[in-house]
Amino acid sequence: MVDQGLAIQTRQLTKVYPGFFRSQHVQALTQLSLNVQRGRIFGLLGPNGSGKTTTIKLLLGLINPTAGDALVMGQPAGDQETRRRIGYLPEESYLYRFLNAPQTLDFYARLFNMNRPQRRRAVDYYLDFVGLDPAVRRRRIGTYSKGQARRVALATALLNNPDLIIMDEPTSGLDPVGMLEIKKMISRLGEAGKTVLLSTHQLSDVEDVCDRVIILYRGRAQVEGALSDLLEQKDVFQFEARSVTEKLQEQIVELAKNNGAVDIHTGRPRVRLEDLFRQMIESKRQNEEPLVSSGSRL
Amino acid sequence: MLIFSQTFAITRMLSDEYFQTNILKAQQTDYMAIAAYGLVALLILAFILFAFRDLFSLRNGSTRIWGLARNTFFEVWYARLWAIPIIWFVVCFILNVAIVRGYAPADEVRIRLSIFLEAQEVLLLLYLGIMACVTLPRERERKTIMTTGSKPITRLELLLGKIVGLSVAAFFLLLMMMIPTWLYMKVVDHGIKNDAAALYASEEQDYDKLIRHVPPGEGTLYVSQHGVLEAQNFVSGTMRIAGDVEYVTNPPLRFLKGGSAETLYLDFPSLPASSLYRPEFDFIFPIKRVSNADEPVKINVTLVARLNPMHQENATLTLQERNDVGVAAYVPKDPSEFFSYYDSQTGQLFDPGPVYLTVSCDTPDAYLVVSDGLNSQQPSCYAVNLDADRTPDGKTLMAPAPSPEIHGFEAYGKQEIVGPDPNHPELPPEVASFAFGDLSKTPIPLDADGNFTVHLLLDVDKQSNEDQPARALLRAYDANNPNGGVEQYVLVDEKNITTLKLPSTLLSADNLVIDLRSVVPGHWLEMTQDSVRIMQPPSPFVLNLAKSETVIFLEAVLLVTIGVTAGTILSWPVALLVTLVCYILGNLFAFVTDMASTGGLNILTAYQQQQLNGVWYYEIGTFISGVLVRMLNMLVHLMPDFTKFDCQQFIIYSRDMPWPVLAYNLGWTLAFMFPALALGYLLIRKQELA
Numbered sequence: 001m002v003d004q005g006l007a008i009q010t011r012q013l014t015k016v017y018p019g020f021f022r023s024q025h026v027q028a029l030t031q032l033s034l035n036v037q038r039g040r041i042f043g044l045l046g047p048n049g050s051g052k053t054t055t056i057k058l059l060l061g062l063i064n065p066t067a068g069d070a071l072v073m074g075q076p077a078g079d080q081e082t083r084r085r086i087g088y089l090p091e092e093s094y095l096y097r098f099l100n101a102p103q104t105l106d107f108y109a110r111l112f113n114m115n116r117p118q119r120r121r122a123v124d125y126y127l128d129f130v131g132l133d134p135a136v137r138r139r140r141i142g143t144y145s146k147g148q149a150r151r152v153a154l155a156t157a158l159l160n161n162p163d164l165i166i167m168d169e170p171t172s173g174l175d176p177v178g179m180l181e182i183k184k185m186i187s188r189l190g191e192a193g194k195t196v197l198l199s200t201h202q203l204s205d206v207e208d209v210c211d212r213v214i215i216l217y218r219g220r221a222q223v224e225g226a227l228s229d230l231l232e233q234k235d236v237f238q239f240e241a242r243s244v245t246e247k248l249q250e251q252i253v254e255l256a257k258n259n260g261a262v263d264i265h266t267g268r269p270r271v272r273l274e275d276l277f278r279q280m281i282e283s284k285r286q287n288e289e290p291l292v293s294s295g296s297r298l
Numbered sequence: 299m300l301i302f303s304q305t306f307a308i309t310r311m312l313s314d315e316y317f318q319t320n321i322l323k324a325q326q327t328d329y330m331a332i333a334a335y336g337l338v339a340l341l342i343l344a345f346i347l348f349a350f351r352d353l354f355s356l357r358n359g360s361t362r363i364w365g366l367a368r369n370t371f372f373e374v375w376y377a378r379l380w381a382i383p384i385i386w387f388v389v390c391f392i393l394n395v396a397i398v399r400g401y402a403p404a405d406e407v408r409i410r411l412s413i414f415l416e417a418q419e420v421l422l423l424l425y426l427g428i429m430a431c432v433t434l435p436r437e438r439e440r441k442t443i444m445t446t447g448s449k450p451i452t453r454l455e456l457l458l459g460k461i462v463g464l465s466v467a468a469f470f471l472l473l474m475m476m477i478p479t480w481l482y483m484k485v486v487d488h489g490i491k492n493d494a495a496a497l498y499a500s501e502e503q504d505y506d507k508l509i510r511h512v513p514p515g516e517g518t519l520y521v522s523q524h525g526v527l528e529a530q531n532f533v534s535g536t537m538r539i540a541g542d543v544e545y546v547t548n549p550p551l552r553f554l555k556g557g558s559a560e561t562l563y564l565d566f567p568s569l570p571a572s573s574l575y576r577p578e579f580d581f582i583f584p585i586k587r588v589s590n591a592d593e594p595v596k597i598n599v600t601l602v603a604r605l606n607p608m609h610q611e612n613a614t615l616t617l618q619e620r621n622d623v624g625v626a627a628y629v630p631k632d633p634s635e636f637f638s639y640y641d642s643q644t645g646q647l648f649d650p651g652p653v654y655l656t657v658s659c660d661t662p663d664a665y666l667v668v669s670d671g672l673n674s675q676q677p678s679c680y681a682v683n684l685d686a687d688r689t690p691d692g693k694t695l696m697a698p699a700p701s702p703e704i705h706g707f708e709a710y711g712k713q714e715i716v717g718p719d720p721n722h723p724e725l726p727p728e729v730a731s732f733a734f735g736d737l738s739k740t741p742i743p744l745d746a747d748g749n750f751t752v753h754l755l756l757d758v759d760k761q762s763n764e765d766q767p768a769r770a771l772l773r774a775y776d777a778n779n780p781n782g783g784v785e786q787y788v789l790v791d792e793k794n795i796t797t798l799k800l801p802s803t804l805l806s807a808d809n810l811v812i813d814l815r816s817v818v819p820g821h822w823l824e825m826t827q828d829s830v831r832i833m834q835p836p837s838p839f840v841l842n843l844a845k846s847e848t849v850i851f852l853e854a855v856l857l858v859t860i861g862v863t864a865g866t867i868l869s870w871p872v873a874l875l876v877t878l879v880c881y882i883l884g885n886l887f888a889f890v891t892d893m894a895s896t897g898g899l900n901i902l903t904a905y906q907q908q909q910l911n912g913v914w915y916y917e918i919g920t921f922i923s924g925v926l927v928r929m930l931n932m933l934v935h936l937m938p939d940f941t942k943f944d945c946q947q948f949i950i951y952s953r954d955m956p957w958p959v960l961a962y963n964l965g966w967t968l969a970f971m972f973p974a975l976a977l978g979y980l981l982i983r984k985q986e987l988a
Contacts, residue, residue: 009491057444058987060447061447062447062448062986062987062988063445063986063987063988064984064986069578080355080450080451081450083449083450084450090441090444090445091450094440094441094442094444094445095372095442095445096369096372096442097440098373098375098376099369099372100371107365107368107369107443108446108449110361110362110364110368111362111365111366111367111446111450111451112449112450113361113447114361115359115361127638140376154447156445182414221752228986236913270734293822
């Protein structure tokens, strides 16, 4: 039964890559049943070879399931009309090396039947949106750095203002600032009511932005649920404060012990390296000319 | 055995219908052809069924298809498409400079255009054939198809986008090569015009000063005014060259001229022997002599199996004369190579296929009257001692197919008619006869005097009297009234156009015939089918060039479709190989068709095959070759004949390509493109893109 509140629904989805001659067949995905609510940021986690990318390819209709079925936006996976409402960012930036960035976006915009003014607006807007340096835009993508190509790929994924965005390793190849920007953007997409399926093995990415996650291992779902439920240690309490003297610290520990608390740890928290890096870069940037003159930065 | 009877007025016994009903039915039905066409029908049916939704979505898919096409074009462009016209021009320029020297203007233009068009065709097909085979496999290898395939496009749009994109590239390339061709040829034509004008002025001056006795040629004037590039529109007649065609008699008599290189061709669709013992060919020729010599008349006979010219026999026969009729018989040394043999015990038919005889005559003063068996004539030849069960009315002799052909001497693709013999002035010269039929409904422009224009394109082979200008006698008349019409002596402008005017009254003839003969002893006229032309207004060269380019374009589009289809499931090297094989087989279409219809190279005769029956290795070989031949037969019905795309067919002869020829090429392209596209779609429909 089709649940209109679900952006993605899979039932017993299975994919086996058949072997040929001496090579063995590969069970890439086994009976995956998955429900992704609309407007949620859903994390697809797992180590390499766990079936994340296979799941995405099945949802996009790029490959055919061996068994089971998948519904995307209420329609069978691969449906042409449904693909109008999907944005896809592959794990590598699979772009045409002979095109430049505006040509690339223009090409994909044509595939969404956009007319010329719409294409022109979309190309300018999304290249600004992903923060691609205007100085490199007219260069062929074959000459781009991995990060620059990633931004273009991201722009192509967002070009049609999709309701569902499927991202496979979105931060791959980006510097920490770029990674942070992507994560911010994903959060903003979630706030705007878009559904995001985020596939990654960068756990920090997921932790920062996802509402729910599913963890795959060897093609099978191991655990699924809300991130807050999965990560919360319900029997542990954390207390943070500034200007705590050693005496006050001892008193707090003593109080806790007296009231039955066990496994008490105290110490000075550390900022994450990512935050330190971001703070440093942002403080430097404040003294520089902006990279883009118009449009919004992430 | 020599069979002549008083009742030689035998009507033609063996029609095609007879062979269809009596001989060919003994052969197997062509199941491979049925299977091939059935396969194509199934393919198209499956395409319509499975592609129904995709076809429906095409109604708003033009932007997407164009987007994909544009992207494909960019891909080709960045694969150094732009270098092709440069390479082409450099190659053509070098060849033009190196090869084309000292030719007559018409030949010069022909060779230059051949070089330009041939090089265009080769480079374009090579480049786009490779790109077509590479484009989809490369998308898979580079995984760009994952990004593109995730967008709202159908597989049909993907295929069409690739084909359209490569077709646009072909169009662009051809345009880039057509413009320099046009410019270059215009420059060449300008030079030819100037040379012709200078020559005409010089000849006119010499003629005025009585240095020259012949007035300057009209053709030279025409070339100086119009050049040689104009695409000529004209009506050409059916050429028949025979020793002489005497229209006074009804039906007209044709002669095989003794001592000339004329050859008579007699076709037998099939020869069903009753046994292989001594079947023979009998000849009967009424003889007209132009002198009183009583030298016996000799004929040279060659017997050839049409499907396998390796099997042939030659003989020289002397005609035995009685009341001015010469007869002779020829018994083949190995009848099994030419006569079909029906084994009643096994029910097998061993048929070497159609057979033809060529007959020429060495005796200089003899003219052999050739009859074709129609209109109560006696045929000139019979096959004798045939299987009465397999010939109509139980007859044991058979006449050849009607309208036997007589070919004159051929050199460089042209036929020659022999002029008066300086040593035998009493012998009449040969006649080339061009039959135009009824022209009353054909629009032919008239000049102010009410005359229409005829162009003659003749070369002259001067055996003697080299210093004399070539002259021809032209006679135009209604075949129904051979004694009427007009006669005109024409000064032949060698290797150039000879123009003359004829009264428009001839156009109302029911069956206009123009006869041509050389009148200067020792001057032989060389001509082709189109050498006598009734002119219509010419078309511009650029339009004709565009038509030729369109033929190349259509060929490229078909090859691209095949390449893209092959690339749907194959890796690019294999796809390239498949496309190449398709193209090569398509260019050897006639050879492959012959192989398929004859069942191989036919090294063994039917009789030898019969003797080998039952030998194990022969049986195994026969089985394998049978399977292969059947496959070949199926392939013949499936593969496109690329030789039909002949871009040079008209333009190099300064002839306007008729629109129906272009339409035919278009139809041919679509007829093969559609099934290829259908196959490509069915292959990629459920294919995993990632």
